[in-house]
Amino acid sequence: MNVIASYGVSLLGGALIGLSASLALLTHGRAAGISGLFGGLFLPGYDARSFRLAFVVGLVAAGLVLSVVYPAAFATGVRSLFVVGAAGLLVGFGTRLGGGCTSGHGVCGLSRLSGRSMVATATFMGTGMVTVFVVRHLLGGGR
Amino acid sequence: MKSTVAALAAGLLFGTGLGLSGMTQPLRVIAFLDVAGAWDPSLMFVMLGAIGVHFLLARSIRRRERPLLDTRFHLPSATRVDGALIAGAAVFGIGWGLGGFCPGPAIVSLGSGSLSAFVFVGAMALGMVIAQVVRIPKRASVEAEGGEGLSRVALSRE
Numbered sequence: 001m002n003v004i005a006s007y008g009v010s011l012l013g014g015a016l017i018g019l020s021a022s023l024a025l026l027t028h029g030r031a032a033g034i035s036g037l038f039g040g041l042f043l044p045g046y047d048a049r050s051f052r053l054a055f056v057v058g059l060v061a062a063g064l065v066l067s068v069v070y071p072a073a074f075a076t077g078v079r080s081l082f083v084v085g086a087a088g089l090l091v092g093f094g095t096r097l098g099g100g101c102t103s104g105h106g107v108c109g110l111s112r113l114s115g116r117s118m119v120a121t122a123t124f125m126g127t128g129m130v131t132v133f134v135v136r137h138l139l140g141g142g143r
Numbered sequence: 144m145k146s147t148v149a150a151l152a153a154g155l156l157f158g159t160g161l162g163l164s165g166m167t168q169p170l171r172v173i174a175f176l177d178v179a180g181a182w183d184p185s186l187m188f189v190m191l192g193a194i195g196v197h198f199l200l201a202r203s204i205r206r207r208e209r210p211l212l213d214t215r216f217h218l219p220s221a222t223r224v225d226g227a228l229i230a231g232a233a234v235f236g237i238g239w240g241l242g243g244f245c246p247g248p249a250i251v252s253l254g255s256g257s258l259s260a261f262v263f264v265g266a267m268a269l270g271m272v273i274a275q276v277v278r279i280p281k282r283a284s285v286e287a288e289g290g291e292g293l294s295r296v297a298l299s300r301e
Contacts, residue, residue, distance in 0.1 A: 009165075010189045011192040013165070017197075018160075018192060021153075022200035025201055028210055038246060051147075059155075059157060059158040059254075060158070062156075062251055063254020066159065074167055079241070079242055084263050086241065086266070087263065088238065088266030089266045090270065091242070091245065091249075095235050095246060097278065098235055101235060101246045105232070109219075110190075110194050119229065127232075127240065128237070131236065133178075133179050
């Protein structure tokens with residue numbers, strides 16, 4: 001796929017994400033923040049478990065379908081399972097402490113022009129870039 | 144029933160969007176974050192598409208009295224930028240840069256049977272439990288801005 005076409009596909013994928021977030025807001029009145037949706041499945045004190053479960057099942061089902069019709073969506077991992085596990089731990093802890101992830105703060109929050117989400121998005125993009133810089137260019141790990 | 148179908152449809156749409164967009168490919172995510180290397184800007188277009196569509200639609204949806212299948216909106220009410228927000232986002236970014244996965248794409252990747260995705264999502268759930276335990280004194284500021292967090296304390300409208 002040439003570069004321009006891949007940008008177009010990314011833009012289309014993004015538009016579907018925006019549509020889905022709008023659908024969740026229109027029908028359930030909720031933000032489609034995935035870390036919160038997922039965490040609320042098993043953490044105490046959250047409501048709307050059936051909404052959360054159905055949404056998460058929809059995510060996994062999309063992955064199942066895509067892995068058949070568009071397997072390139074899942075090019076294999078880059079890191080050892082140990083690093084992936086450590087990354088998962090940090091992502092889980094950070095998203096609950098900071099109240100959102102790329103979808104909740106980055107898409108839903110920014111769309112509502114939320115100041116908290118702007119700060120959060122700038123922060124996680126910043127530390128993500130610094131982390132990649134350290135791992136790739138200082139430690140020479142991964143590609 | 145209607146409510147479950149709508150949530151399932153939204154999840155399917157979201158997951159398909161993530162898969163098409165490139166977010167489920169950790170290498171591309173890391174290349175997007177690699178501003179000092181061979182930077183891949185394509186994920187900017189994901190944000191552009193998602194925010195562009197949602198910004199326009201959410202404006203008119205939020206003018207409604209209530210959502211179609213619920214009695215009120217459950218959007219976050221917190222406005223204060225505090226240490227937990229910044230520290231949490233910073234830690235999340237480190238994990239994102241390390242593994243190339245954020246929560247949505249990792250969950251979608253479970254459907255592909257990827258072992259990495261299973262390890263990541265399991266560890267992520269553990270990290271969430273730890274965050275919950277560490278922050279026993281729940282404050283309204285924990286209320287997720289976009290991540291909708293403790294929605295029982297959310298106000299109907301901001």
